[in-house]
Amino acid sequence: MSQASDGSRSLHLSQVTKEFAAFTAVKSIDLEVPHGSFFALLGPSGCGKTTTLRMVAGLETPTSGSIRIGDTDITYAKPYQRPVNTVFQSYALFPHLDIYENVAFGLRRRRSPEVDRQVKEMLELVELTSQARKKPPQLSGGQQQRVALARALINRPDVLLLDEPLGALDLKLRRAMQLELKRIQTEVGLTFIHVTHDQEEAMTMADTIAVMNAGEIEQMGAPNDLYENPKTTFVANFLGQSNLIAGKVLGPDGDFVKVDMHGVTVSIPVSRAHAAGADGWIGIRPEKVLIAAVGEEIDAPGNHLDGGIVTDVSFVGVSTQYLVRMPWGQELQVFEQNTGRRRLFAKGETVDLSWRPEYAFLLDASQDVTAGIEDD
Amino acid sequence: MARPGRNRYTGYLLLAPGALWLAAFFVIPFYSLVSASLFDPNGSVLTGYKMTFHVANFATVIRVYHSELFRSLWYAGLATLICLVIGYVLAYAIAFKGGRWRNLLLVLVIAPFFTSFLLRTLSWKLILSDHGFVVSTLQNLHLIGSNQHLLNTWFAVVAGIVYNFLPFMVLPLYASLEKIDGRLVEAANDLYASPFTAFFKVTWPLSLPGVVAGTLLTFIPSAGDYINQTLLGSPGGRMVGNVIQSLFTTTQDYAGAGALSVILMVVIIGLVLVYIRKAGTEELI
Ligand SMILES: Nc1ncnc2c1ncn2[C@@H]1O[C@H](COP(=O)(O)OP(=O)(O)OP(=O)(O)O)[C@@H](O)[C@H]1O
Ligand SMILES: [Mg+2]
Numbered sequence: 001m002s003q004a005s006d007g008s009r010s011l012h013l014s015q016v017t018k019e020f021a022a023f024t025a026v027k028s029i030d031l032e033v034p035h036g037s038f039f040a041l042l043g044p045s046g047c048g049k050t051t052t053l054r055m056v057a058g059l060e061t062p063t064s065g066s067i068r069i070g071d072t073d074i075t076y077a078k079p080y081q082r083p084v085n086t087v088f089q090s091y092a093l094f095p096h097l098d099i100y101e102n103v104a105f106g107l108r109r110r111r112s113p114e115v116d117r118q119v120k121e122m123l124e125l126v127e128l129t130s131q132a133r134k135k136p137p138q139l140s141g142g143q144q145q146r147v148a149l150a151r152a153l154i155n156r157p158d159v160l161l162l163d164e165p166l167g168a169l170d171l172k173l174r175r176a177m178q179l180e181l182k183r184i185q186t187e188v189g190l191t192f193i194h195v196t197h198d199q200e201e202a203m204t205m206a207d208t209i210a211v212m213n214a215g216e217i218e219q220m221g222a223p224n225d226l227y228e229n230p231k232t233t234f235v236a237n238f239l240g241q242s243n244l245i246a247g248k249v250l251g252p253d254g255d256f257v258k259v260d261m262h263g264v265t266v267s268i269p270v271s272r273a274h275a276a277g278a279d280g281w282i283g284i285r286p287e288k289v290l291i292a293a294v295g296e297e298i299d300a301p302g303n304h305l306d307g308g309i310v311t312d313v314s315f316v317g318v319s320t321q322y323l324v325r326m327p328w329g330q331e332l333q334v335f336e337q338n339t340g341r342r343r344l345f346a347k348g349e350t351v352d353l354s355w356r357p358e359y360a361f362l363l364d365a366s367q368d369v370t371a372g373i374e375d376d
Numbered sequence: 377m378a379r380p381g382r383n384r385y386t387g388y389l390l391l392a393p394g395a396l397w398l399a400a401f402f403v404i405p406f407y408s409l410v411s412a413s414l415f416d417p418n419g420s421v422l423t424g425y426k427m428t429f430h431v432a433n434f435a436t437v438i439r440v441y442h443s444e445l446f447r448s449l450w451y452a453g454l455a456t457l458i459c460l461v462i463g464y465v466l467a468y469a470i471a472f473k474g475g476r477w478r479n480l481l482l483v484l485v486i487a488p489f490f491t492s493f494l495l496r497t498l499s500w501k502l503i504l505s506d507h508g509f510v511v512s513t514l515q516n517l518h519l520i521g522s523n524q525h526l527l528n529t530w531f532a533v534v535a536g537i538v539y540n541f542l543p544f545m546v547l548p549l550y551a552s553l554e555k556i557d558g559r560l561v562e563a564a565n566d567l568y569a570s571p572f573t574a575f576f577k578v579t580w581p582l583s584l585p586g587v588v589a590g591t592l593l594t595f596i597p598s599a600g601d602y603i604n605q606t607l608l609g610s611p612g613g614r615m616v617g618n619v620i621q622s623l624f625t626t627t628q629d630y631a632g633a634g635a636l637s638v639i640l641m642v643v644i645i646g647l648v649l650v651y652i653r654k655a656g657t658e659e660l661i
Contacts, residue, residue, distance in 0.1 A: 079562070079565040093563075096578075
């Protein structure tokens with residue numbers, strides 16, 4: 001398939017909704033996935049990721065809305081009639097067929113020529129040539145995962161759906177497979193839609209991430225956009241960690257918005273202010289917060305807060321993570337790189353905090369501050 | 377770790393009840409059957425039987441009763457095939473479409489077992505009788521002639537066998553179908569297999585253990601059955617079971633009955649072995 005990666009085979013979902021009896025699993029989502037991109041669908045358990053994939057695969061019919069690949073409407077096409085293949089969450093390898101036949105399954109159904117050559121090439125790609133005649137239960141988890149991938153990939157679908165394919169693997173194998181998947185995707189140039197609830201995985205692998213929550217897409221964009229400029233408290237908490245502090249909007253000031261934060265006036269870029277009303281949550285990532293001894297000059301000509309007291313220090317090697325209690329009683333998280341040039345602060349010390357205005361963001365006060373915090 | 381000396385005999389001790397059971401209810405009857413088949417054919421209950429290793433008994437019964445033997449295999453084979461078709465549809469429907477009614481449906485499948493085998497078979501006599509609605513319906517539809525009947529024909533016997541042994545087919549089929557992960561069928565659909573192809577490439581091969589078990593459980597007892605033929609068949613269409621039964625109880629020709637039983641057993645074992653080899657499921661059983 002050497003067609004240029006034009007828009008003619010990109011995937012579009014428009015206002016797709018799926019209801020199960022009284023429960024709405026997917027609520028009117030809109031997506032556009034350009035051909036050849038690595039797209040991640042990220043969200044907590046039960047948010048509707050698998051349901052979304054199943055609708056794209058044709059294993060579930062949307063209650064309303066439409067799904068297109070290029071100009072072809074596939075909303076109601078049978079699963080075996082659409083150019084989409086799936087790597088299932090549970091692999092779903094055929095236990096009665098050996099690895100070779102599992103991989104050849106799709107080609108044989110379509111009476112593709114040169115099955116043998118293609119299967120051998122694919123087994124080579126996933127490094128399973130020596131396992132070709134084994135049955136799936138005889139393989140390790142990582143090997144089964146690669147068979148599942150090979151079995152779908154060999155069909156060169158317009159869209160390849162991966163439903164948490166790495167979920168069952170241990171951390172080390174997981175990292176290795178992430179790189180492998182990314183390499184294969186770049187090599188074959190297919191559209192990958194990768195479902196995961198591991199935010200790190202999504203950020204390292206994807207060109208575009210859509211964060212899903214309770215059946216809706218909260219925000220979609222490039223990983224660093226999503227991380228740096230979250231639009232909802234859910235995204236701010238689910239992708240990495242955030243300090244969210246209550247504030248009152250005072251008014252615009254050029255490219256910035258002035259916000260009163262417990263008596264301190266801070267500024268936030270207009271492009272990063274997403275609060276509709278007069279109240280908002282001021283958000284700042286822990287690694288963007290600088291910490292200094294009282295009176296010490298901080299290299300951040302911005303919002304300056306004093307009167308913090310260190311309540312917890314945890315040294316994690318590359319960085320030190322502080323919890324600092326502010327005068328209004330809230331504890332803020334501060335991550336500092338261990339450059340070795342600064343001393344560590346001790347529990348109970350009084351410190352000043354500061355951050356550059358351009359790193360802060362402002363979220364709507366109506367949103368739940370604890371949304372998206374994973375309790376583990 | 378227990379002392380090695382103690383361990384040595386525990387295994388045998390645990391095996392003992394099973395071994396005794398087998399000896400009492402399989403080895404000894406089997407031995408007496410085989411020895412009966414080698415008795416002097418001229419003996420009788422009054423004069424007693426002599427063990428003469430009279431191998432010719434086998435040739436004699438084959439010569440005299442081969443048509444009954446073939447008829448049995450043919451009836452049993454046909455009934456098994458019909459059971460397989462009906463049973464597969466039934467088991468498939470219960471396993472995949474049964475939903476929360478599954479268990480109730482399974483109970484219904486075995487419900488006939490709560491009445492006696494004889495009574496159930498006798499009731500087929502009524503169903504298939506010349507005045508029953510089956511015959512009159514078929515006659516009205518001109519599927520059978522107005523003076524033809526169903527009772528006392530091979531059709532009635534096969535129908536009776538199918539009816540009586542269907543649960544033996546359904547249960548193992550259900551057990552293996554129920555175990556099949558529905559996601560495998562979805563995966564097949566996803567890989568360009570239509571529902572039809574997915575059935576033959578995934579569901580059917582995965583249900584083979586149930587097919588093999590079900591066909592064996594149906595075929596073996598129906599090949600030796602004589603109740604259905606006695607109650608529903610014609611005197612001219614006897615099955616090997618009828619012959620053995622009458623040789624044992626009426627004629628009291630123990631040698632002939634024994635020889636015929638052994639032959640039936642050998643034939644069935646032979647067929648089963650060929651069948652299992654063909655189905656390629658030795659490892660699955
Ligand atoms: N067939 C169904 N009938 C009823 N409810 C369903 C059905 N399938 C899914 N759901 C519900 O829809 C919601 C979304 O399910 P889905 O499987 O899409 O979640 P997910 O995001 O893939 O979660 P996970 O990360 O745990 O795999 C869940 O609350 C689930 O209970
Ligand atoms: Mg899922």
